[in-house]
Amino acid sequence: MPPSQTVKIGAESRRQENPFIKNALIVISLLFTLLMLVMPLLVVVTQAFGAGWANFARAVTDTFTVKALQLTLLTTVIAVAANTLFGLTAAWCLTRYRYRGQSLLITMIDLPFAVSPIIAGLIFILTYGRLGWTHSFLEAHNLKIVFAAPGIVMATIFVTIPFVAREIIPVLTARGTDEEQAAVLMGAGFFRTFFYVTLPHIRWALVYSVILCTARAMGEFGAVSVVSGHLRGKTNTLPLHIEILYNEHHYREAFAVSAILVITSIVILTARSVVERIAKKEVNQSVR
Amino acid sequence: MFKRIFTMLSVTALLTVFTATARADQELTNVSYDPTRELYEAYNTAFQKYWQETKKEKVTVVQSHGGSAKQARSVIEGNEADVVTLALAIDITAVEEAGLIQKGWQKKLPNNSSPYTSTIVFLVRKGNPKKIIDWGDLAREGVGVITPNPKTSGGARWNYLAAWAWGDKEYSHDETKVLAYIKKVFDNVLVLDSGARGSTNTFVQNGQGDVLLAWENEAYLSLAERPGEFEIVTPPTSILAEPPVAIVDTYVDKKGTRELATEYLKYLYSDEGQRIAGQHYYRPSNPEIIKEFTKYFDLNLKLITIDDPLLGGWETAQKKHFSDGGVFDRIYTK
Numbered sequence: 001m002p003p004s005q006t007v008k009i010g011a012e013s014r015r016q017e018n019p020f021i022k023n024a025l026i027v028i029s030l031l032f033t034l035l036m037l038v039m040p041l042l043v044v045v046t047q048a049f050g051a052g053w054a055n056f057a058r059a060v061t062d063t064f065t066v067k068a069l070q071l072t073l074l075t076t077v078i079a080v081a082a083n084t085l086f087g088l089t090a091a092w093c094l095t096r097y098r099y100r101g102q103s104l105l106i107t108m109i110d111l112p113f114a115v116s117p118i119i120a121g122l123i124f125i126l127t128y129g130r131l132g133w134t135h136s137f138l139e140a141h142n143l144k145i146v147f148a149a150p151g152i153v154m155a156t157i158f159v160t161i162p163f164v165a166r167e168i169i170p171v172l173t174a175r176g177t178d179e180e181q182a183a184v185l186m187g188a189g190f191f192r193t194f195f196y197v198t199l200p201h202i203r204w205a206l207v208y209s210v211i212l213c214t215a216r217a218m219g220e221f222g223a224v225s226v227v228s229g230h231l232r233g234k235t236n237t238l239p240l241h242i243e244i245l246y247n248e249h250h251y252r253e254a255f256a257v258s259a260i261l262v263i264t265s266i267v268i269l270t271a272r273s274v275v276e277r278i279a280k281k282e283v284n285q286s287v288r
Numbered sequence: 289m290f291k292r293i294f295t296m297l298s299v300t301a302l303l304t305v306f307t308a309t310a311r312a313d314q315e316l317t318n319v320s321y322d323p324t325r326e327l328y329e330a331y332n333t334a335f336q337k338y339w340q341e342t343k344k345e346k347v348t349v350v351q352s353h354g355g356s357a358k359q360a361r362s363v364i365e366g367n368e369a370d371v372v373t374l375a376l377a378i379d380i381t382a383v384e385e386a387g388l389i390q391k392g393w394q395k396k397l398p399n400n401s402s403p404y405t406s407t408i409v410f411l412v413r414k415g416n417p418k419k420i421i422d423w424g425d426l427a428r429e430g431v432g433v434i435t436p437n438p439k440t441s442g443g444a445r446w447n448y449l450a451a452w453a454w455g456d457k458e459y460s461h462d463e464t465k466v467l468a469y470i471k472k473v474f475d476n477v478l479v480l481d482s483g484a485r486g487s488t489n490t491f492v493q494n495g496q497g498d499v500l501l502a503w504e505n506e507a508y509l510s511l512a513e514r515p516g517e518f519e520i521v522t523p524p525t526s527i528l529a530e531p532p533v534a535i536v537d538t539y540v541d542k543k544g545t546r547e548l549a550t551e552y553l554k555y556l557y558s559d560e561g562q563r564i565a566g567q568h569y570y571r572p573s574n575p576e577i578i579k580e581f582t583k584y585f586d587l588n589l590k591l592i593t594i595d596d597p598l599l600g601g602w603e604t605a606q607k608k609h610f611s612d613g614g615v616f617d618r619i620y621t622k
Contacts, residue, residue, distance in 0.1 A: 022378045130366035130386075147367040229367035231317060244353070247485045248325050249513050251493070 018034055041262055048259035051252050059245075059256035067233045068241035069260070075224075075237060076217040079156040083213055084206070089166025094165075095172040096180075106169075112161045116171065120158045147229035152237060155223035155238035160213050167285020171202050204279035208272060215268045219261060290363035314322040314339075314347040316548055317318040319369035321356040321531070322441055324393035324486040324507040328373070331534060334564060338549075345549065349526075355483035360444055363388065370540050373533040375442020375484075377401075378602040380534050403556035407591055408443075410448045410521040411491065411507040420500040423454035423524050427472035427501075432497035434479055436487045438616050440603055442531070443484035445502040445610060450527035451479070453476040453592045457525070460600030469617040491517070503529070505569035508584060523572040528591035532543070 049056055059065065062106060075278060090109060094102060112120065120170045126132055128145040145151045175198075183193045199206075221239040236244065245254035300614050304324045318327060332349040352359065352367070356375035361370045364386040372389075374380055377400070383389050394401045412420050420433050426433055436444040451473055452466065459465035478497050481487040484506055491500035492510050499521075500507070534551050540546040555561050562572040566581040578585060592598070599605045609615045 125365050128366075130364065135366070144366075144368075146365065147362065228353055229319075229362050231350045231367075232352065234350055247322075247353075247489065251511075 005062045018100055021175050044255055044258045044262050048254035050255075051177065051253065055252055056259070058248075059253035060260060062253070062287055063252075064233050064236065065238075065241060065257055067256075068236045068238045070234065071152070072218055072238040074149070075153050075156050076214055078153050079217045080213050082157050083160050083164050083224055084210055086207075087163065087168060087209065089167075090165045091172055094169055095227035096177065109162050109165050112159050117159055117220070117222025118195050120223035121155055124155055124158075124223075124227050141204055146227045147231070147235060149235065151227040153228050153234060156217050156220050159220055159223050163211045163213035163216065164206070167212075170214050171205045172198070175201050204275060204282070206273050208279070211268055211272045215265055219266060292421040300562075310506075311464055314345055314545070316347060316370045316545060317350045317352070317368060318371050318373060318552075319352045319359050319367060320373040320378070321359060322353055322483045323443070323488075323503050323509070324352070324373060324531075325353050325485075326353070326509065327565065327570060328364065328506070330568065331556070331561060331564050334560055335552060336554060338560075340549070341377075343450070345522070349552075356439045357382075359438050368539045368543070369536050370543065370545050371535055371553055375529075375531050376445060376486070376602065377530070377532050378451045378544035378606050380429060381530055383534075383536065388536050389534055390537050393534040394532060395579040397553060398496060398528055398557060399535065399573040401532040401534060403533060403553075403561065403573055404565035406504050406529045406570055407526045407589065408501060408529065409424060409447050409504050409507050410523060411502045411510055411518050412498065412521055414517055414519060414521055416521065420499050421521055423451050423525075424458065424469075424502075426451065426476060427469050428476075430442070431476050431499065432478045433473060433499055433501065433502040434481075434487050434491045435477060436484050437482055440482045441484055441487075443503050443506070444501075445489075445528075446527055446529045448505075448609065449594070449605060449618065450525075450592075451501075453527060453596070453598055454525055457600055467615070467619060470615070474620050494619055504571070504585075508569035518622060522586050522589055523613065525590045525592065528593045530594070547559055 010151070027221065051280075090105065093276060122222060125146050128134055128138065129153065133266075143150075145154065179197050180193050183197045188196070189275050219239055225240055227242075228237070228240055230244070231255055232244070238257065243253075244255050245257060312498060318332075319320065321561060330353055332351070336347055336349070339345060340413075344511055346370075352362075352369070354362075356379045360372070360374060360379040360382045363372060363383050372380055372383060377394060380389065380393065384391065397403070399405075401487075410420055412418070414537065416429075420431065424471065425431060430608075435447045438444040438448045448470070451469060455466040455469040459469065479487070479488055479490045486505060487500060488510060490496045492514060502510070505518075511518055511520065533556065535546070535549045535553065540549045555575070556565070559574070559577065562574045562577040563580070566572045566577060569584055571585055572581070574577045578587070595601050600608075607614065
């Protein structure tokens, strides 16, 4: 390498370390986080506990709150399970086989990120509602999808589809197929290969994506709001219940229930960084 | 470990589903509009007691609230309400036109199927700093007006029509002038929420605007929630809002709840039902019972009805003002 080039690189890195710019950038990002994230979240927590523990406990143990929490948990469990299964299948299909329409599948998986949640809700209403084309079939079999729990679950699945697949695809691509091919050559079947060769590699990516998917599923508001019908104690999820409480002038209760969601997300995010750290350690060990 | 948490969660979830479906009480779903939450909370308790005493049956009433037109839409799309208790007749007519309610529903119960009525008043900040006393003041420069969107909210349509009626009289039927007046009012609107309760929160909780065009009951509720911060201004003329109620025939027949639903609506006209309406600042339709509440209701207020030739009934008013490309679309072009 000619010496002149080394000098240039050195100059550039010195320019990047200009202390003024460095400090300004740090201040800007910290201020932004403070104003946009930390302060509003602190307000939720202080408001929630502002009227004392007794008030908080009463709001959180209210029948409608408990029912909303149950529905939210049920929805989250089903949505996360469905998307884990689908995400793994889709990631496998996209990285292990070659076929026509592959890029279309990738685009479709990303669609929920790009589409507004209200569209996600409306398409379910238009398909499974009373005026939808499936209505006579559903009516004949006494099935109820929208304005009932199934619609809420489906809307939630729709908005959380990309989480698992998107996380797994790059890991599978980076790993390549060498080890799997070796396993197959040695006589391992599909499931054996998957559980003993593939899964250990994508384990942490999978856990990580399930955590993010859970966080998103619990908090989904827009799409669920469209298909819910807002029947109290029946089709209200926790986020919808918070809106109702707020609209009913029950501000303290609204904040108390919000605090459940905020605390859950903090727990979820802590779990995420723990997973990240463990995964990194494992990667380092395997490299060594 | 994650697997274990997962199974634990699924078991709890499944259990709750089973416990939720195991109960076999009579159930009634009331799809209503925004400001009636507190009214029906109280009324449901009274009705449950009445039903238990007369029929020895337990009944659960499931409530749903939102903007009136939006709620009607959800019933049309398959939200299986036994009864609808909405802000205006046209929204129930929409459900009728979808084939879910039989024709002539409005004649089935007394007083155009409206057990209680209300009107539109102004909620202003303490001391009325902008001196807003009549409809004309809403068009003044520098007055911030809060009202929901007439396209989605029942209350907002009453607000709009009350202003229109005032303008028509003020400018002696000169429609160009009335239009200019209405346009000025809506130019003054700071936030156009989709439902009445959203607007109340914008004005009361978030402190936006100088005047909230509100249901009389909603205005009194805000006074009760935040004593000493607001005042109610009753303009010399306003509009008689008749929020009607109806049974959704298709759904009650499907679920076999016709008798329960009929009684639920009829009981709204009983002395107890009427008093509950009055206590929640709705004007009882029973002329004797409204007299018990004169400290809230100005009985001398001049009220124009929707069927007045000026407005020509809901169908005409809806078509002229709120249909796509109607008067409201033309004046509200921000």
